[in-house]
Amino acid sequence: MADALTELTAAQDGFFAAVEQVLDTAADFHDGLGGTDDGYVAGRLRFLVTEYLQGIRSEICYFRNRLADRHAPRLARRTSAGQVAATGREACAVCACPPPRTVPAPPAASAGPRR
Known part of the structure; x- marks a missing residue:
């Protein structure tokens, strides 16, 4: 999840950088009309960038950093090899392994024809 939030907030090629560029370009366009x-309109577009978009971006960066810190390895945790001996107990509470990713099932095809 932290990786996805990083892609959103990346300074050069993230989603918010692209939206900021589009809004700035639209503002420049309106200035020339x-x-x-x-x-x-140009002033309002620039206002959206400085007052709203940058604030949202900062908040998401903050949450991303907190999330990344939670997933940073801790000294008190021991890592798991992913295998448990037949006579051993699984120690999930201290396993540093990430949880398995689940892939959602594709939507069922509709029975009727497409329009």
């Missing part, structure tokens, strides 16, 4: 409301 010369209409009576165009300067206002």
Whole structure:
């Protein structure tokens, strides 16, 4: 999950960087139109970037960092080899292995024809 949040907030090629670039380009475009409301629209687009988008990006970075810290290896934890001896007890509470990923089942095909 931390990796996905990192991709969202990446400074150069993340989702928020792309949205910021689109909004800045739209603001520049409106500045060049010369209409009576165009300067206002450009200002509002820039306001969205500075006041809202950057705030959301900062919040997500904060949560990503906290999540990444939770998954950092801790000195008190011992790692698991992933195998338990036939006579041994599984020690899930102290296993540093990540949980297995589950893949959602594909949606069922509809019986009717597509339109």
